[in-house]
Structure formats: C-alpha cells, structure tokens
Amino acid sequence: MAKQTIIPFGPQHPVLPEPIHLDLVLEDEKVVQAIPSIGFIHRGLEKLVEKKEYTELMYVTERICGICAFGHNWGYCHAIEILLNVEVPERAEYLRVMWHEMSRVHSHLLWLGLLADAFGFESLFMHCWRLREGILDLFEKTTGGRVIFSVNKIGGVHRDVSPEMLLEISTVIAGMKKEYDELAKVFIEDVSVKNRTVGVGKVSKEDAAALCAVGPTARGSGVPFDIRSTGHSIYGKLGFEPIVEEGGDCYARALVRVKEVYQSMEMIQKIIAEMPEGEISVNVKGKPEGEFMARVEQPRGESCYYVKGNGTKNLERMRVRTPTNINVPFLVSALAGCELADVPVIVLSIDPCISCTER
Amino acid sequence: MSYVTKSPWLIHYDGSSCNGCDIEVLACLTPMYDAERFGIINTGNPKHADIFLVTGGVNEQNKNVVKQIYDQMPEPKVVVAVGICACSGGIFEECYNILGGADKVIPVDVYVPGCAARPEQIIDGIVQGLGVLAEKRAAMGKAPAATATAAAKLQDKPEEKPAAEPEDKPE
Amino acid sequence: MASFKMGKMVMRSLFGKPATLMYPVKPAKITEATRGHITINVDTCIFCGICQKKCPTNAITVDRKGRVWSIERMKCIQCNCCAVNCPKDSLLMETTYTAPSAVKITDTFQGPPKEEKAPAAAAAEA
C-alpha cells in the first residue's frame, strides 16, 4: 500500500471564490477519500425568525444566495401563501416563472464560465460572462437590481412588466440564443473541454439515486428528478420535460446545463407569448399558522422551504434545505478515486453554492 | 516601488457573504467592466496583493482566515470592504454567528456600500483604495527605515502583530 | 477541426467593437428601475416611524420629537421596504448609488417644525 498523504483544499482557493474546505486523502496522485468541512460562511439566518416578522424575512431569504436569490424568495413566499390560503394572480405567477427561468439562464451561464475557467479555458469563461450580462441588464430594467431583486411579495409581485419591456426581453433572449449557439457548440464538441470532463468524476445512476442527489447533478447521472415536472405554478401549462443525460460524468453534467439554458430560453419566449393580463398582487392579511414545506427547482436543484407558524407575526421555524446541501455526499462519492488534478473540475461540476449550504 | 501604482493586484476573500457581491467582483474582471484594463489582476496569493477585497461579514470560523490573509500581505496594503455585509454586517448583523463587518477584525480603508455592490461601485472603491495606497506609500517613503509596524503607526492604524502568525498559507 | 470551434467568435471579437463599457470615462449604466439609494421628502413626512420599524437592517432612525429622519448609508440594503410601507409616500428610491467612502456615512434630514402646517397639510393630503 502506498503512503497516504493529506492535501488540504480551500477555504481560499483560486478556482472557487467560495470557501469550502476539503481534506483530500491521497495515495500517490489518486484521491482515496475526501472529507468536507464547512461552516466558513455559516450565518445562522434561520434563527432570525425570532427577531424579524414574516414579511421582513422575505428580504433575508433572498439573501441566502446571490445567484439563485429569486428562487429562494419565491419558495418562501409560496410556503407562506399556502399557510395564509392566498391565491396568487395568474399574471404574477407568469412573471415569477419568467424571472425564475431568467435566473436559471444567468446561473447556468455563470457556471459554464466557471467550469471553463477551472480547466483553464479563459476566453470561453469571458464569453460566457459577457453573454450573462445581457440577462443581468434585463433584470435591472425589470426589477431594479442586478443580482438581488426584492421584487416578490407575499401575494404576488411588486413590479409589473410593460408590454414594451416584454417585447424587449423576447428580442434580447432571441439574440442571445444565436450567440449562445456558438458557445454551446464549444462545450459540446471541443476537444479540450472533452479531455478534461469526459469520464471524470463518474457516478452511476444507482449511486446518484442512493445519495439523494438533486438538480442537474442527478440528471447528469440519469435520474429524471425535477420539481418542475410536478407542474407546479404554471410549469404544467408550459409542457415541461426534464432534461436527462446518462453519462454520469462531468461532461454529462455540463451537457445537462447547456441544454437547460436552451430549454429556459424557450420557456421564457412561451411565457411572454402567453402572458395573461390582470392584477399582479393581492392584499394579504392575517398571521401564518400551521406548517408547510414548499419546493422549488433552483438552477442547482430542488430546494425546500419549511415554515411553521403559530399565529403570531413571528414564525416559529423557518428552514431552508438547499440543493448543494444534499449534493455534498454526491461530491464526496464522486471525488473518491479521481486524480488530484481533476479535483477542481469535479468540485465545480456539482455547481456548489456554499452560502446556500451553510445559510 | 512606483510601478505598483500602475498595476495594483488584488486578492478577494469571501467572508460570510451571499455570493451576490462575489459574483459582482468577478463581473468586474470580465469583459463588460474589465478592471484588468487598469492593470488590476485578481491573484490568489496574498503575498502578491496590494488590495484586499473582503465581501461578507466575519464569523467565528473565518476570522482567523481573514486575519492571516491580511497579515501575509506586504506593506503598504489597503482593505476594501465590498457590500453592506462587509461594511456593517447588514441584514445578518443580528445572526448569532456573525461578528459584524470586516472592520471588527482588520482595519478597513474604504467602505463600498450596495446590496449587492454594483460593479461600478466596486471599481470606484478600488480607485479610492489606490489613493489610500499612494498615501500609505508616501508615508513609508518619509521614514525609510520604517518597518511595517511604524508605517501602521504613521497611519494611526491599530497596530497589527506583523509576523506573529506562521508564514504558511491558510489553504 | 477542433481548433476552429471558436473561430467565428474570435474573428468577431477581433474586428468588432469592444464589449467593455468603459465605465469611468462613460457614466455608469443606470435604468429607470435601478434601486440606488433612498431619499426622503421631509416636507410631507409625518415622522410616524413605520420605516424605522420595518427596515430589515435597522438603518433608519426617526426622531419624532426633534422631527429628524436619518439613514446610515452603510447599512441600507436598498430593499425598498421602507418606501413600500411609507403611508405618505415620502420615501423614494433614487437611481443613483451611494459612492464608496472611507467613513461610514449617516445622512440626516431635518423636517420643518410641526406647528407650521400640521392640521391644514394633513387634511389636504388625506
């Protein structure tokens, strides 16, 4: 048996802007075991329920994560709306799904860029991020913020989007799709991308299911798990089908995300075409009582929002289970047996969002 | 040392932020905002860096990491706190695990507000930080034999223990 | 032909206009909806203190007696919560952002004395 060495990875590492620490147990160049340790950005925001009213908590939930801010906010609102028996107007639902899918496009482009950066494809990284700015501009024009939107409220949304703006979104997304075609081709076909990703960090379908993986991480291993296929909100009307790849390696996970960008772009076009007229919010009165768990498919996978109210304006418990939280065991299993040089790519391939994980 | 003005390198550490400011810091370095045209490079090594960008508040686990990175940077150095969380703790101020802004652990020279801080604001903040850097350097030049501690005194900054920590990286 | 996957993109970048926004030379990109900083119209403000109570970060302080409204700029997260809850619509989200600074800024606004127009103005606005 070769001598074992332990190499620490993180918390401050060039490949990942976020702090996660992994102790990699190596035999020669092979990783035998990876032990994660987290908690570097643990804030304990779930405990803020004691200090903030359930309406103020909205602003806390969207700051769980700056990349999937909209989804977090939506999930929380949805849970509270169920407790308060609020029917959200249809137009608000359409707007929410539109912003949510736009978040997905921006998040996946961001991730594709980071992946390219992880294996040293600098120009591809720059192109992905340049394209992503187009979405951020649309966000700023419609909600007022680039990454944190503060546009949801319990019972609907704060801002309406004018027909002219919808037309602009549609044109920008159509233009973006043309440019994205070229980028997608590079990710799918380029030799240097394939060399670094095909066969790396392979996890079988059975393992992925046993490890309870979610999101593109699970779908890359052939597990067709997607909360959107329950048809919640308006996804039923949009005819949603999850995208599944069978490979189970980093390449398959990248492929799922590449294709999901197309899917989201199509969905946005459909939403804009079908957007109904009407109110964007209803007045909400009352104090939440009872418990409910809402689920939303974030760009990184399923996330759960458990709320428990006791009839006062402060909730008794609010819990968020984020996608990366449950993908950490998947990561540990994918890292076992890989080469040391592949570690950054594998870590990135689950699209880790540490600030979500630790809250 | 004068060439440093033309090409200040920065190191970025994510405290307990929500990622919003982090991606905006990265967005600064990508084509649309392209801070690299000012010679700014995002380096991973504190020993090469002149400017320390902190995003997010400081908590129990990362306060030593922040301190270590700060101590390892050569004088003169500037700390820019990006985002409301790094300035004051922001919305997470009341959380049990947050100590507060970055200024609870290290002296902060420039505060960049915004939630999340816009790339334009970050560029403004870095440019202001460059001014502070030049001042600090001038102060060091006046006292040629000045050590790191003496320079810190000239700036009326709380004295940092310069080499108390071992020199290894926190990685 | 693996090496030409990005050929078109490279050529376009080579001959096209740069994507960079040239920020300090050209002014910052701002839209009508941008949330920059909060301002107050102290003339219509009734110093009720709802904004202080609702502010998620406790950035706002309202002094009822002295009729002073102040905001700590380095605490405000531009969530627009105060403006949404303001009963008199005195608070407004401006599109320009707060500039970075070396000290933590607090902006203070002194309202007009109460006696001047309290009953008449309140009736007119209601």
Next chain:
Amino acid sequence: MFTDFNLKVIEPTELVDTARTLKAEGYRMVQICATRIPDAYELTYSFDKDLELHHYRVILPEGKEIQSITDSYFAAFVYENEIKDLFGINITHIALDFQGGFFVTNEPTPWKDSK
C-alpha cells in the same frame, strides 16, 4: 399542486426501521429538520417518492439520544451533524461523524436555548 402536509408521528425507536423500509421501497430522503419545542425537540424527516412528500416526525425529549439513519441514507450525515452542532442533540452512529466540528459557531449549540 401539493398543498397538504403528509405528516406521520412515529416513536424514536421506530425511526431506523422506518428509514430502512422506506429505502427498500425506493423513497428518496429530502431533508431532516429539527425544531425546538418546550422540553423536547421535533425532528421532521422528509422523504419523497414520485415527487410527493411524506414527513415522519419524531418527538425527542430533552437529553435523549437518537440513532442515525446513515446506514440507509448516507446523505443524512450532513443534516445529522448540523443538528448535532446547532441543537446539541446527540445522534449516535453517524457514518461520517464530525464530532461537533461541522459548524463552528460563536456560541455552542445556539438553538438549544431558544425556547
């Protein structure tokens, strides 16, 4: 759209067997949530099959310990370590036990005294 909360309260001793049965039936573990209630803790284990959620609740009196479900669901170690660190509940036989070092907080077990 699912608007109900399928809850089933079970005894702490039944937990490991329940998890094993659910695993055999092909359920996916979604999350474990702990809530502080007076003199006890409420542990909610959520499982998912065909996109439908099923919750199993254990009321654990203060000072009692509970066995881990990591032998059926390895992924549970994330939550169990978290609950151990934040609530101070002693969960035994965790497959990957961090011995209270998963989350380092300013004060140990901050949720323990919340009620």
